[in-house]
Amino acid sequence: MDVIGQGVKEGILLILSLDPELIQVTLLSLQVSLTALVAAGLLGIPAGTFLALKNFTGRKLILNIIYTLMGLPPVLAGLIVFLVLSNRGPLGEWQLLFTPSAMIIAQVLLGFPLVAGLSARAVMSQRQEVYDTAVMLGATRTQAVLSIIRESRMGIIAALTTAMGRLIAEVGAVMMVGGNIQGKTRVLTTSIVLETRMGHDSRALGIGIILLILAFMIMLLILKLEKRSFKDDSTIQIV
Amino acid sequence: MTVLFKLFDITKSYGERQVLNAEHLEIRAGNIHCLLGPNGSGKTTLLRVMALLTTNDTGDLEVLGEQVSWQPSQLLLLRRQMAMVTQSSFMFEGSVFYNVAYGLKARKKPKKEIQKRVQESLELLGMLDFIDAPARYLSGGETQKVAIARALAVRPRVLFLDEPTSNIDPSSSLEIEQYIKHINQQYSTTIVLITHNFFQARRLAQQTSMLWDGHIIEQGPTRDMFHNPQDPRTRRFIKGEY
Amino acid sequence: MKKFRNHKLLSILLILTMLVSVFAIAGCQKEEAEPQQQAGDSVPTPENPQLKLATTTSTQDSGLLDEIIPDFEAKTGYKAEVIAVGSGAAMEMGESGDADVLLVHSRAAEDEFVAAGFGIDRHDVMYNDFLIIGPAADPAGIKGGDDAVAALTQISDSKSVFLSRGDDSGTHKKELSIWKAAEIEPTGDWYNSVGQGMADTYRMADEMQGYTLIDRATYLANKENYSLESIVEGDELLFNPYGVIAVNPEKYPNINYDGATAFIQWIISDETQALIAEFGKDQYGQSLFIPDAK
Structure with missing residues (x-):
């Protein structure tokens, strides 16, 4: 019990102390996860839309694979990227292992199926009438598809939010391909693991609090973007 | 008078079920042309084929003077001369x-x-x-x-209206009918109107085609059809027996 | 209609699967419980058979515990729950009463732990030794020596890549003590503090072709997989004694002190000491741990 109270206290003290090492760790966490999120979004939203709208053989199979990969264990993603980037692996000569780039690659691998799968769901939930209305108003096919994406943006934002939550909190992949090197690849989650292993429970909890605050601020930001794109915020009212 | 739509033996089936078998239909420029018939008679499918939203299985389709090839570029060109309003129109967010x-x-x-x-x-x-x-x-x-x-x-040169007033109250409905008439007269927009309300057809349309089980069973000037229906099914529909 | 039935079928299947899993788990537990009851006449049945053993990653990663713990369980009837962490964390667990007995290697800290009243009945168990490993290319030019201080000085001077456990473990403390002896404060881009276990650090060092300090057991158990070579060994500074300590029951009455005592008696017994000496011989041709209980 005491550990928790002390952890909260230590967390606040840690934030107030503006410890340069902790700031660097926090910024790296943000940099890695946000970059991975943007990349996963840029790849996943078009891929999800394509899978939702285009009929071709193997589409169902690919969708099912993507749905399965939505639950890809971070450690497994880390292992795959590790094996590929290892000196013995096919891309060993790139010398990316134990760098932030490797961590971003692993996180994109984790984030992409989530964004693609959930975007596909969101787009598939749109009805035929969206497309019909658009083309009957003279939209080209591309314009009509963009309109469908626009109508699905609530679901797509949910996809990005979910992915962000997963990436910022994930430890298995960044530990494996980043290596948790102090000052180079150490992020908040791997710091928590390390502090816990060293028996510094309250410091670990303190860093956990910073992580939560960070996640909360990112969610606020995403929600703000969401609000801006919905002038009428359409919530179901339950009376 | 220019003919905007020419259809010959247009059929459409979903699985085993044939929903449309329109032997012959012409829609002339400047008219309000009504597709009348009970629910499930194939009106909407026919309209969607004309609006190039649904492909026909067989038959000959000529839209705005062009043989329809279903090439995206042609579809865009033709659709940009059309517009459509359905019974509960979809509004973009x-x-x-x-x-x-x-x-x-x-x-x-x-x-x-x-x-x-x-x-x-x-x-x-x-x-x-x-x-x-x-x-x-x-x-x-x-x-x-x-x-x-x-x-x-x-x-648009052509305006498709698929039961535009069937989900709204009678006074708004009459108001919208006035707008439809106005648009037709003011801009000489050709209007293809689907309705199952034959009073509306009589108030608005110069031409009416009566659909039944996917077939066009009778067509001609609206006035004639209402005063002297040829097909017994049309007669009973007009009397309100269906 | 057909679709609907499929759905129903799927739900029934799902429910069945869940039921089967529940029974399977329940069944497993029963199976686990039974042999203990049967064995009741030959093996003592302790009042509280759960024993929490906090130990270093090296004993676990080397496979030593997997080899000898079954003997302990069979002889005493205790069930050992092994928690493999760094020595530092293991002692923290002892301090907070989350472990019953510790098997650690950090002599100075152990003495402190006992002096502070957290632990009692400390005994020497065995020792192994550390070695400095590194890439065959040996950029620091230290291969073949037996002076750890000189070797680390060379690594630092040549700014060769070095990986530190950086996790407060016994190995980390050992490494820091050598730096201290060399009067060097290791910082810079070449010095990588990775905060991971020995096996992970070994793997990373191999990928990065860097030097690291490693215990012999982990080194021998994994060296087939990696290209790093032994660079410096044999320095007395590199010896690594393991001790066993019971957590003081006066601090935490819930501690399984009987179990801890049984464990200590067992591990310093001649039979177990012989087991430890045997471990690794058939596989590596040498003992990984040298027993030295008195």
Whole structure:
């Protein structure tokens, strides 16, 4: 019990102390996860839309694979990227292992199926009438598809939010391909693991609090973007 | 008079079920042409084929003087001369302005022209006050008026109306009928109107085609059909026995 | 209609699967419980058979515990729950009463732990030794020596890549003590503090072709997989004694002190000491741990 109270206290003290090492760790966490999120979004939203709208053989199979990969264990993603980037692996000569780039690659691998799968769901939930209305108003096919994406943006934002939550909190992949090197690849989650292993429970909890605050601020930001794109915020009212 | 749509032996089946088998249909420019018939008679499928939203299985389809090839470039060219309003029109998330401007933006019209035409169209339908309102929060009647304004803004040669008044109250319904008539006369827009309400057909349409189980069982000037229906099924439909 | 039935079928299947899993788990537990009851006449049945053993990653990663713990369980009837962490964390667990007995290697800290009253009955168990490993290319030019201090000085001077456990473990403390002896404060881009276990650090060092300090057991158990070579060994500074300590029951009455005592008696017994000496011989041709209980 005491550990928790002390952890909260230590967390606040840690934030107030503006410890340069902790700031660097926090910024790296943000940099890695946000970059991975943007990349996963840029790849996943078009891929999800394509899978939702285009009929071709193997589409169902690919969708099912993507749905399965939505639950890809971070450690497994880390292992795959590790094996590929290892000196013995096919891309060993790139010398990316134990760098932030490797961590971003692993996180994109984790984030992409989530964004693609959930975007596909969101787009598939749109009805035929969206497309019909658009083309009957003279939209080209591309314009009509963009309109469908626009109508699905609530679901797509949910996809990005979910992915962000997963990436910022994930430890298995960044530990494996980043290596948790102090000052180079150490992020908040791997710091928590390390502090816990060293028996510094309250410091670990303190860093956990910073992580939560960070996640909360990112969610606020995403929600703000969401609000801006919905002038009428359409919530179901339950009376 | 120019013929805008020529259909011969157009059929459409979903699985085993044939929903459309239209032997012959012509729609002439400038008319209000009504497709009349009970639910499930194939009216909407026929309209969707003419609007190039649904492909026909067999038959000969000529739209706005062109043999339909279903090539995307041709579809775009033809559809840009058409517009459609359905019974509960879909509104894009956004303001009334966004919706009415949609077709003009798709055509990459200059901003000023978009502004002007959106205002004109809304004004014509008496909906100018709603220009900044969120489109998803309109009543049924208001939604239909915005949908008509949205269709009108692109100045279509042909306007498809699929039961545009069947989800709204009688007084709004009559009001919308006035707008339909006005559009037809003012801009000589050809209107293809689906309805199962034969009074509406009689009030609006010069020509009527009667559909039954996917077949066109009778067609001609609306007045003649109502005064002297040839087919017994038309007779009973008009009497309200179906 | 057909679709609907499929759905129903699917739900029934799902429910069945869940039921089967529940029974399977329940069944497993029963199976686990039974042999203990049967064995009741030959093996003592302790009052509280759960024993929490906090130990270093090296004993776990080398496979030593997997080899000898079954003997302990069979002889005493205790069930050992092994928690493999760094020595530092293991002692923290002892301090907070989350472990019953510790098997650690950090002599100075152990004495402190006992002096502070957290632990009692400390005994020497065995020792192994550390070695400095590194890439065959040997950029620091230290291969073949037996002076750890000189070797680390060379690594630092040549700014060769070095990986530190950086996790407060016994190995980390050992490494820091050598730096201290060399009067060097290791910082810079070449010095990588990775904060991971020995096996992970070994793997990373191999990928990065860097030097690291490693215990012999982990080194021998994994060296087939990696290209790093032994660079410096044999320095007395590199010896690594393991001790066993019971957590003081006066601090935490819930501690399984009987179990801890049984464990200590067992591990310093001649039979177990012989087991430890045997461990690794058939596989590596040498003992990984040298027993030295008195």
